[in-house]
Amino acid sequence: MTQLHRLPTDALRVEPWANGGGSTTVLATGPDGSAWQWRLSLAQIDQDSDFSTLADTRRQFVPLDAPVSLHFAHDKVTPLLRLQRASFDGVDAPRAVLADGPTRAFNLMLRGQAEGEVIARPLNGAMVMSGSTSARWFMHVLAGQATLKTGDEQLPLAQGESAWIEPVGGQSWRIDGGGEIVLVRLNH
Template identity: 40%
Template sequence: MRPISYVIPANEYRRERWKNGLGWTREIVRYPDAADWDWRLSIAEIEQDAAFSSFPGIDRELVLLRGNGLRLRFDDGEEVVLLPPHQRHRFAGERGLTGELIDGLTHDFNLMWRRDAVEAELLHRPLVGPMLFFAEPGVRWAIHLLAGQAHFDRACGLPPLWAGDTALLVSGEGRKRFVLEGGGEILAIRLQDKRSDGNG
C-alpha cells in the first residue's frame, strides 16, 4: 500500500490503449484508482493522426512534451496548434477532435478531471531554487519533472525526482508544507476537491 504522499518513477507508468483504441497512453496516476476516477494524469503517445476519445463531463489540458508539434482540429471548426517547447490547451472532453501530427510523433502530458468534482490548475514553471507547495484537506499537488533533477527536503520523506517522474503531495490531516529544490522545469498541478470531506 502506498504512503499518503509518494513519487511515481517514470518507468512505473502503466501503458494502455486509448479509450477508443486508436493510440497508446502511459497512465501516471488516477484518483480514485477506479473506472469512475475524479482526475487522471497520463502521457499520450501520438504516432499517427487520430480522433481523440470522448470524455463527457471531463475537462482536459494537454501539454506538448516531446515532438515537433500537434494540431488539434475540433469538429466545431476550431484549430489549435501546440508547438515546442510545451505549448498547451484546455478543452472540454466531450468535444470531438482529431490530433494531427505536424512532423513526426509526439508525447503529450494529459491532465483530465471531472468538472463537477474537482477544480484543476496546471502551472509550468522553471525550477531554479526552493519552491514551496502547501497541501491541505481537499487540496493536493502533483509535480511532474519535465527536465533536470530535484529533491524534497528531508522532512517530507520522499525520494528524489528524476526527469519524467511525478510526485503526489497530500496533507493527510491539517496543512503540510513540501519544499522542492533542484534545477530544471516542472509541471505543477493543483487539484482541489469540490466535495472534500476534510480528509485530504
C-alpha cells in the first residue's frame, strides 16, 4: 500500500536567505526541522543574486520560470534552461545571473548521509512509478493539474499544490494529468 498526503498550505513558511538577498518558501525539512538532513524549498529570484554559502550542504537547483546562469569561482559558468538541474556543493556558492528576467527556483539541500534527487519535467498523460521501500517521494505541481493514484487511493492536485507519496511494501504508484511537475526522491 502507498500513502498519499497533501502538503497543507498553512504548513509553508517564508524565510529570509542566510545572506539577506531574498526569501525562500520552505516546503519541508526532515527528519528534524531544526537539525535537518534534507530541505525542499521554492526561491523567488527577482534580480542577479549571490547564493548563501552553506557548509556541509549539497545542493540541487532547478530554475522553474526562466533560464539562469550560475557563476562560480574561478570563472566557471553553468547555464541552465528552465527545468534543468544543477548539482553543486553549498560551500561553492555561485551568483545567479538572470538572462530573461525573474524566476522561481526549486531547491533540494542535503546534509550528512541524506541522498535524494530532483526531477522537473512535463506531465502529459500518465507516469507509472515503481515502488521502493527505500525511498519516499515529494511532488509539486508547477503548472496544470495532476492526480496521484495507488490502489483505490486518489489525490487530485492543482497548480501550486504539493504532496508526499510514501510507498509501503514497494507498491507502484501513478501520476495522471497535464502540465509540469517537480518530483523529489528522498532515500531513507
